[in-house]
Amino acid sequence: xxxxxxxxxxxxxxxxxxxxxxxxxxxxxxxxxxxxxxxxxxxxxxxxxxxxxxxxxxxxxxxxxxxxxxxxxxxxxxxxxxxxxxxxxxxxxxxxxxxxxxxxxxxxxxxxxxxxxxxxxxxxxxxxxxxxxxxxxxxxxxxxxxxxxxxxxxxxxxxxxxxxxxxxxxxxxxxxxxxxxxxxxxxxxxxxxxxxxxxxxxxxxxxxxxxxxxxxxxxxxxxxxxxxxxxxxxxxxxxxxxxxxxxxxxxxxxxxxxxxxxxxxxxxxxxxxxxxxxxxxxxxxxxxxxxxxxxxxxxxxxxxxxxxxxxxxxxxxxxxxxxxxxxxxxxxxxxxxxxxxxxxxxxxxxxxxxxxxxxxxxxxxxxxxxxxxxxxxxxxxxxxxxxxxxxxxxxxxxxxxxxxxxxxxxxxxxxxxxxxxxxxxxxxxxxxxxxxxxxx
Numbered sequence: 001x002x003x004x005x006x007x008x009x010x011x012x013x014x015x016x017x018x019x020x021x022x023x024x025x026x027x028x029x030x031x032x033x034x035x036x037x038x039x040x041x042x043x044x045x046x047x048x049x050x051x052x053x054x055x056x057x058x059x060x061x062x063x064x065x066x067x068x069x070x071x072x073x074x075x076x077x078x079x080x081x082x083x084x085x086x087x088x089x090x091x092x093x094x095x096x097x098x099x100x101x102x103x104x105x106x107x108x109x110x111x112x113x114x115x116x117x118x119x120x121x122x123x124x125x126x127x128x129x130x131x132x133x134x135x136x137x138x139x140x141x142x143x144x145x146x147x148x149x150x151x152x153x154x155x156x157x158x159x160x161x162x163x164x165x166x167x168x169x170x171x172x173x174x175x176x177x178x179x180x181x182x183x184x185x186x187x188x189x190x191x192x193x194x195x196x197x198x199x200x201x202x203x204x205x206x207x208x209x210x211x212x213x214x215x216x217x218x219x220x221x222x223x224x225x226x227x228x229x230x231x232x233x234x235x236x237x238x239x240x241x242x243x244x245x246x247x248x249x250x251x252x253x254x255x256x257x258x259x260x261x262x263x264x265x266x267x268x269x270x271x272x273x274x275x276x277x278x279x280x281x282x283x284x285x286x287x288x289x290x291x292x293x294x295x296x297x298x299x300x301x302x303x304x305x306x307x308x309x310x311x312x313x314x315x316x317x318x319x320x321x322x323x324x325x326x327x328x329x330x331x332x333x334x335x336x337x338x339x340x341x342x343x344x345x346x347x348x349x350x351x352x353x354x355x356x357x358x359x360x361x362x363x364x365x366x367x368x369x370x371x372x373x374x375x376x377x378x379x380x381x382x383x384x385x386x387x388x389x390x391x392x393x394x395x396x397x398x399x400x401x402x403x404x405x406x407x408x409x410x411x412x413x414x415x416x417x418x419x420x421x422x423x424x425x426x427x428x429x430x431x432x433x434x435x436x437x438x439x440x
Contacts, residue, residue: 001167002319003149008121008140010128010153010160017160019133023071024155027079028106030068034083035098051084070132071109078110108154117151119164128162136160144168157247172262174320178270180376182334182368183309185300189260190368192376200256203303206249213242257305261312269322271313272379274329274371278307327375338363339373 012020034054041047058076062068068076086098111117118129123145127135130153146168154161180192189197220235231239264271282301285294310326317324327334336344338354341361345354354370356363365373 001146001169004142004144004166004168004170006123006140006142006145006164006166008126008128008138008162008164010162011137011139012160016133016136020153020155020160024106024108024153025103026068026071027075027109028101028103030076030079031083031106032100032103034080035100038083038087051080054080054083072111072116072131074112074115075109078112081112082110107156108152110153111151113150114148119148119151119162121145138162142166144170157243170319172316172320173266174269174317174322175265175267177268178272178376178380179264179268180272180372180374180379181264182274182372182375183276183304183306184368185297185304187368188304189309190366190372192369192372194366194369196368197260199304200252202252202256203249206245206252207299207303209245210242210249213238213245217242253303253305254308257308257312261309261316264313265316265320265322269317269320270379271317271322271324272375273310273313273324273326274332274334274375275326276306276310276329278302281306325379327378332374332378334371334374334378335367337374339365339370339377 037054038049041049055077058073058080062076083098086095089095090097116131120127120129120135121138123142125139125141128138128151129135145166148164148166150165152163154163182190184190186199187196188199217235217238220238221229221232222235223229223231278301282298284298285291310324313324333344336346338345338356338358338361340363341356341358343356343358343361345357347354347367352367354363354365354367363370
């Protein structure tokens with residue numbers, strides 16, 4: 001069984017919403033108190049406080065502060081664990097030193113087990129029961145719903161949400177084809193078949209609207225904490241309008257990405273992309289290194305969602321019983337390599353057509369289509385020699401995720417085929433008739 005997350009919109013009554021705000025405030029106080037305890041114990045007495053030490057203090061803490069008893073022990077432990085994870089990330093060098101959380105902007109709290117809450121739904125709308133609060137109406141719909149495990153209550157943008165993790169066995173249709181992908185800024189996705197998916201129009205329209213909203217925001221009096229200046233009401237209103245536009249574009253992008261990735265998985269059992277370090281690709285330019293051009297390129301990369309496409313294809317292909325692979329971009333160099341003869345042809349970003357430098361090949365194709373074909377050929381493990389070479393030999397592509405230089409015909413295209421192949425092989429060995437089994 002797999003773990004999936006489902007998010008539902010909550011509609012509490014006025015009394016329930018007041019209680020939710022109070023609980024959120026108490027969890028924020030506990031987070032800051034645990035952070036203060038760790039900091040003071042280390043700075044004053046050189047004592048390191050861990051999660052278990054703070055967890056053992058919870059019974060005495062609730063006796064001194066009775067209002068925390070209604071929250072439940074598991075939720076308080078989850079808040080302390082949140083502090084512990086923040087310090088672990090700091091000690092490993094993954095993030096900065098944990099900071100105090102503003103109570104007004106504290107996100108929410110978590111029920112780490114099945115105690116204290118219950119979801120009365122079959123995956124489509126329903127109610128959420130919380131201890132010491134009652135039932136809250138919720139709206140939402142998920143593809144697979146079986147066994148809920150944890151629940152996180154979140155307050156975001158003036159609305160309450162319940163984020164529930166579910167253990168389930170998702171079912172998704174999978175095709176029998178094989179396709180390679182190449183991601184870009186102008187054409188979001190280019191397929192090895194020559195088909196291209198352009199960047200949707202709503203992204204450009206959203207950029208224009210956000211630019212206008214940002215310009216209007218700069219004309220208002222903003223906050224300045226150092227000088228003690230509070231924002232004007234017009235600035236607050238303009239800031240809310242800008243945030244609303246950003247959320248709208250984000251939702252549209254997520255919906256678009258889900259549509260195209262689901263369509264790709266429904267048609268193909270083997271999908272091949274490329275390894276992209278999006279974090280390094282979107283770093284700020286150094287001083288004097290054309291900052292404005294680099295900032296525009298970063299926005300284009302992030303607006304398409306390079307990293308999100310790979311993540312969606314990965315888990316959706318796994319649900320459907322297919323394979324999603326990523327070619328080693330730095331070693332393979334798909335944009336420079338020829339899909340026919342495997343020859344490297346250096347190109348600049350302005351060269352949008354691939355013309356092979358091999359005099360015996362002279363393969364000409366669209367640059368992105370050729371790169372997608374190279375990715376697919378790498379995954380299939382085909383012979384890398386061209387038709388002009390007299391003695392062709394099979395080439396072992398380094399880093400092949402299918403287990404070496406195996407041809408696609410010898411590799412099962414889905415988990416069902418893989419299981420059937422293993423059962424047939426085991427039965428043949430028991431009968432004493434070893435045969436060469438091929439997956440269709």
